[in-house]
Amino acid sequence: SFKDIEAIRKRHLNPALTTYYSKPFAISQGHMQWLFDLDGKRYLDMFGGICTVSVGHCHPKITKAVAEQMEILGHCSNVYYNENISKYAKKLSEKLPGKLKVIYFVNSGSEANDLAVLLARNFTKNFNVMSLKNCYHGMTYQTMALTSNAHYKYPVPQNPGFFNTVNPDVYRGIWGGEKCRDGPVQTKRSCDCGNECEAGQKYIEQFQDEFKYTISKNGLAAFFAESIQGVGGTVQFPKNYIKNVSKIVKDNGGLFVADEVQTGFGRTGDYFWGFEGHNIEPDIVTMAKGIGNGYPLAAVATTEEIASSLTKASHFNTYGGNPIASTVGLSVLNIIEEENLQENSKTIGTHLLLRLSELMDEFDFVGDVRGKGLMIGVELVSDRNSRQPLSPEKMTKIWEACRDLGLIIGRGGLHGNVFRIKPPMCISKLDADFTVDVLRYALNRL
Ligand code: PMP
Numbered sequence: 001s002f003k004d005i006e007a008i009r010k011r012h013l014n015p016a017l018t019t020y021y022s023k024p025f026a027i028s029q030g031h032m033q034w035l036f037d038l039d040g041k042r043y044l045d046m047f048g049g050i051c052t053v054s055v056g057h058c059h060p061k062i063t064k065a066v067a068e069q070m071e072i073l074g075h076c077s078n079v080y081y082n083e084n085i086s087k088y089a090k091k092l093s094e095k096l097p098g099k100l101k102v103i104y105f106v107n108s109g110s111e112a113n114d115l116a117v118l119l120a121r122n123f124t125k126n127f128n129v130m131s132l133k134n135c136y137h138g139m140t141y142q143t144m145a146l147t148s149n150a151h152y153k154y155p156v157p158q159n160p161g162f163f164n165t166v167n168p169d170v171y172r173g174i175w176g177g178e179k180c181r182d183g184p185v186q187t188k189r190s191c192d193c194g195n196e197c198e199a200g201q202k203y204i205e206q207f208q209d210e211f212k213y214t215i216s217k218n219g220l221a222a223f224f225a226e227s228i229q230g231v232g233g234t235v236q237f238p239k240n241y242i243k244n245v246s247k248i249v250k251d252n253g254g255l256f257v258a259d260e261v262q263t264g265f266g267r268t269g270d271y272f273w274g275f276e277g278h279n280i281e282p283d284i285v286t287m288a289k290g291i292g293n294g295y296p297l298a299a300v301a302t303t304e305e306i307a308s309s310l311t312k313a314s315h316f317n318t319y320g321g322n323p324i325a326s327t328v329g330l331s332v333l334n335i336i337e338e339e340n341l342q343e344n345s346k347t348i349g350t351h352l353l354l355r356l357s358e359l360m361d362e363f364d365f366v367g368d369v370r371g372k373g374l375m376i377g378v379e380l381v382s383d384r385n386s387r388q389p390l391s392p393e394k395m396t397k398i399w400e401a402c403r404d405l406g407l408i409i410g411r412g413g414l415h416g417n418v419f420r421i422k423p424p425m426c427i428s429k430l431d432a433d434f435t436v437d438v439l440r441y442a443l444n445r446l
Contacts, residue, residue: 001038002025002026002038005026005038006024006026020396020399020411020416021396021399021400021403022396022400023400025037025038025403026038029058030045030053030057030058031056031057031058032056032057032058032059032424032426033045033056033057033423033424033426033427033431034057035057035408041406042406043403043406043407043408044406044407044408044423044427044431044434044435045057045408045423045424046407046408046409046410046421046422046423046427046431046435047408047409047410047420047421047422047423048422048423048424049294050289050410050422051230051262051267051289051290051375051410051420051422052289052290052292052293052294053290053293053294053424054265054266054267054289054290054291054293054332054336054341054424054425055293055332055335055336055339055341055424055425055426056293056424056426057294057424059293059331059335061331061334061335062293062328062331062332062335065327065328065330065331066324066327066328066331069084069323069324069327070324072323073323074322074323074324075319075322075323075324076322076323077318077322078316078317078318078320078321082323082326084321084323084326084327084330085105085321085322085323085326087326087330088321088326088327088329088330089103089105089321091330091333092299092301092329092333093301095272095273095333096273096285096301097273097276097281098281099281099303099304099305100281100282100285100301100302100303101301101303101304102301102302102303102304102306102307103299103300103301103321104299104300104301104302104307104315104317104320105297105298105299105317105320105321105325105326106298106299106300106317106320107296107297107298107317107319107320108138108288108296108298109137109138109259109261109286109287109288109289109298110137110138110139110140110143111138111140111298111317112261112286112287112288112298112299112300113137113138113143113146113224113257113259113286114138114140114142114143115286115300115315116222116224116257116284116286116300117129117142117143117146117221117222118310118315119284119300119302119306119307119309119310120221120222120254120255120257120283120284120306121221121222122309122310122314123255123305123306123309123310124220124221124222124253124254124255126218126219126220126221126253126254127161127219127221128161128162128163128215128216128219128220128221128254129146129161129162129163129220129221129222129223129224130162130163130164130165130210130215130220130222130223130224130249130254131146131147131148131162131163131164131165131223131224131225132148132164132165132166132167132168132225132229133148133164133165133166133167134148134149134167134169134229134232134233134235134414135147135148135149135164135167135224135225135226135229135232135259136149136152136226136229136230136231136232137224137226137259139152141159142159144158144159145158145159145160145161145162146162146224148164148167149231149232149414161221163210163214163215165206165207165210165214166203166206166207167229167232167235168199168200168203168237168238168241169235169237170197170199170200170236170237170238171235171367171368171370171379171387172235172387172414173199173203175198175199175202175203196238196239196240197238197239199238200237200238200239200240200241203237203238203241204241204244204245204248207244207245207248208248211248211252215252217252218252218253219252219253220249220252220253220254221254221255222249222254222255222256222257222283222284223245223246223249223254223255223256223257224257224259225242225245225256225257225258225259226259226260226261226262226263226274227242227258227259227260227263227268227273227274227275227277227278228262228263228268228274228371228372228375230261230262230263230375230412230420230422231412232412232413232414233377233379233412233413233414233417233418233420234370234371234375234376234377234412234418234420235370235377235413236370236371236372237278240278240279241278242275242278242280243278243279243280246278246280246282255282255283255284255306256280256282256283256284257282257283257284257285257286258273258274258275258280258282258284258285258286259286260273260274260275260285260286260287261286261287261288261289261298262289262290262375262422263275263375264285264287264290264291265287265290265291265332265336266336266341266342266345266373266425267290267345267373267374267375267422267425268345268349268372268373268374268375269342269343269345269346269347269349269350269372269373269374270346270372270373272342273285274372277372283302283303283306284300284301284302284306285300285301285302286298286299286300287299287300287301290332291329291332292325292328292329292332293328293332295324295325295328295329296319296325297321297325297328297329299321299329336425339426341425341426342425344425344426344427345373345374345425346373348374348427348428348429348431348432349371349372349373349374349375349376350373351429351432352374352376352421352432352435352436353369353370353371353372353376355432355433355436356369356376356378356421356435356436356439357369358436359378359436359439359440359443362440362443363443364383364384365380365381365382365383365384365390365443365446366378366379366380366381366384366443367379367380367381367384367387371421374421374422374423374425374427375421375422376420376421376422377412377413377418377419377420377421378418378419378421378439379413379417379418380394380395380398380417380418380419381417389413389415389416389417390417392416392417394446395411395416395417397445397446398419398439398442398443398445398446399411399419399442401441401442401445402438402439402442405438405441405442406438407434407435407438407439409421409435409439410422419439421435
């Protein structure tokens with residue numbers, strides 16, 4: 001019963017586990033874009049287990065493939081050759097551009113970014129690692145230093161050599177504001193407008209400054225960035241920002257690491273990888289979440305040159321890409337292709353972004369609607385002029401009203417005032433419209 005589940009969680013599960021809901025609930029089943037609670041009540045899942053369920057809960061093709069694989073071989077470790085991991089690595093590498101042909105399989109996004117730090121430091125022989133303020137790259141001891149938001153850091157001395165530089169946020173950033181407001185689908189956002197903007201230029205100059213004041217000459221191992229910040233509240237960057245800073249990084253002897261944990265696997269619609277939208281080719285790509293549809297699988301992709309700098313003995317991982325994980329990963333790639341999910345992300349995502357933007361005209365406290373494909377953020381403020389974040393109490397009220405009406409969405413951003421919409425990519429237009437209707441109703445009730 002719910003009471004037993006709650007009592008056990010409170011007594012035996014890590015007390016740092018939180019739920020923003022003031023009235024928590026328990027999920028017991030899932031099917032494609034739907035979740036069900038203990039009473040059998042159905043919810044449209046527009047958060048996908050934190051941007052993770054990419055092709056649908058309990059997708060029948062994955063269930064079948066895993067059940068069959070379980071009967072043959074579950075685990076053997078990487079000290080033997082195995083057909084599953086080989087087939088999967090080949091297929092995944094075909095999805096990556098240019099020289100990114102070597103894959104390391106690990107088990108989580110944090111682990112993938114941890115390994116990327118190691119690869120970059122080992123290859124460049126440099127030590128410093130940069131990332132943006134408001135980023136999220138993991139919570140292992142090392143990636144906690146890479147992640148910038150203090151909320152995700154244990155109050156202990158952080159690993160040395162990590163620097164968070166100013167976030168080029170055109171809505172909330174130090175050079176954000178009214179300049180950038182001309183998005184492609186009238187979202188009032190700049191980032192896809194096709195123009196370089198004044199704010200973007202200032203952020204690039206600021207990035208350049210880091211090398212004068214913080215990072216010693218040729219001292220940079222890597223710069224990490226998400227293609228669109230996820231946990232940080234679906235934050236997009238000014239046009240050409242990533243392209244320009246990636247050049248500055250390379251000119252200073254560092255590698256560019258694209259964290260595709262949330263933006264990969266077709267979610268942003270136009271491209272399979274978010275970094276393609278920035279018109280760059282990273283040196284290292286890290287991926288997790290959507291790669292396994294909820295199964296603990298993650299990976300790092302890099303070039304042969306970088307990979308060969310890490311010799312066989314210095315990297316080992318017991319579970320990474322085991323026969324079950326590889327079966328899941330391969331099925332996910334096949335399903336995205338067979339069911340045109342990247343295309344669906346683009347069409348339904350664009351429709352949803354447009355429809356959600358209507359809310360900006362109806363409510364003064366809908367400050368911004370932004371994103372790409374099925375990675376969308378709705379930022380709520382006390383009023384559009386002040387851009388003060390809406391209070392946590394009001395956010396929770398709206399959030400719980402949505403949940404009560406059968407809609408699950410996520411929440412994030414530095415101030416917890418951004419609703420995050422990242423559903424399984426199989427949702428329909430009807431689901432998108434339902435999301436807008438429910439959100440409108442909940443906003444009205446406030
Ligand atoms: N990178 C990004 C962009 C993420 O959003 C996350 C998880 N929220 C991670 C890395 C860490 O992944 P994991 O929780 O699987 O360690």
